[in-house]
Amino acid sequence: MKCLIIGSGPAGYTAAIYAARADMKPVMYQGLQPGGQLTITTEVENYPGYPKGTQGPEMMEDFKAQAERFGTDVRFGYASEVDFSKKPYRVVIDENKTVTADTVIIATGASAKWLGLESEQRLNGYGVSACAVCDGFFFRGQDVAIVGAGDTAAEEATYLAKLCKKVYMIVRRDEMRASKAMQHRVENTPNIEILWNTDTQEILGSKTVEGVRVKNNQTGEEKELKVTGFFVAIGHKPNSDIFKGWLDMDDTGYIKVKPGTSKTNVEGVFAAGDVADKIYRQAVTAAGTGCMAALDAERYLASQGIH
Ligand code: NDP
Numbered sequence: 001m002k003c004l005i006i007g008s009g010p011a012g013y014t015a016a017i018y019a020a021r022a023d024m025k026p027v028m029y030q031g032l033q034p035g036g037q038l039t040i041t042t043e044v045e046n047y048p049g050y051p052k053g054t055q056g057p058e059m060m061e062d063f064k065a066q067a068e069r070f071g072t073d074v075r076f077g078y079a080s081e082v083d084f085s086k087k088p089y090r091v092v093i094d095e096n097k098t099v100t101a102d103t104v105i106i107a108t109g110a111s112a113k114w115l116g117l118e119s120e121q122r123l124n125g126y127g128v129s130a131c132a133v134c135d136g137f138f139f140r141g142q143d144v145a146i147v148g149a150g151d152t153a154a155e156e157a158t159y160l161a162k163l164c165k166k167v168y169m170i171v172r173r174d175e176m177r178a179s180k181a182m183q184h185r186v187e188n189t190p191n192i193e194i195l196w197n198t199d200t201q202e203i204l205g206s207k208t209v210e211g212v213r214v215k216n217n218q219t220g221e222e223k224e225l226k227v228t229g230f231f232v233a234i235g236h237k238p239n240s241d242i243f244k245g246w247l248d249m250d251d252t253g254y255i256k257v258k259p260g261t262s263k264t265n266v267e268g269v270f271a272a273g274d275v276a277d278k279i280y281r282q283a284v285t286a287a288g289t290g291c292m293a294a295l296d297a298e299r300y301l302a303s304q305g306i307h
Pocket of ligand 1: 114115147148149150151152153155172173176177178233234235236278279
């Protein structure tokens, strides 16, 4: 194939729309979460062109329909291994099938990080969530806790405070990583209680969240917070593991691209969206870089005389 697109969020689909219209006959493998992170959100109000807002999953169906309309071959399956040592590049799908491609557009996105507690996994979707904006609504008028101290945690804590009766913010150090402006917003919200130097020991509840046991890591004191929702906001991890050793990355695994382009260190391999962006992480910026990747791929194919 001429153009392989890995991943099906806004970056992947936008790349597909441009590549298909440029007659590059793109093949897309959707990955483990077809549609990407937007499929686990609800209302999207900041994507231009939807003056009344739209639903994340619906928006991704629209992206898909538009990519297919121009002939993108959208397939189930995830990339499990790559070999960029020679052209055409080889990509293993679902650990058992190898495809080759002249150009590869990587749009594998990022995933939320978790604390790694057994109770967190067991109650995921039953009161445990990594997306306050998606799930805060279910806890209206209730008490909840959120762990994390970066800008995301601060933003989500203030968001939750508008819906919920009380928000406990669990911070593992004696200071926050969030910007000063965000910290002030948190500190000035009366129904947010910040628990400094505090670790989460266990999320309590058999079927749904009933509380959380926390421990002060300075004094050793433990206590239980009565909450029905537990939000995790401790950062994201780029889905770039299979490219390690092939592509240049920063120390947290975000793929490095040549500034102002989608070019990785391997010619003909491009990266777009959250897998290469730890700063903006928006649907619209992902779509923008997806467009760049398709245009960069088109120019690359032309430079190689591949038509
Ligand atoms: P960050 O990596 O900035 O912050 C993660 C936070 O989670 C840190 O406070 C960290 O604590 C804490 N943490 C990590 N692991 C654990 C753990 N196991 N237990 C408890 N706490 C833990 O991630 P964000 O998602 O907040 O932000 C990512 C990037 O996006 C940042 O650059 C941020 O500025 C940006 N952003 C900007 C926004 C805006 O400008 N409006 C909104 C949202 C994000 P510690 O500090 O101790 O390491």
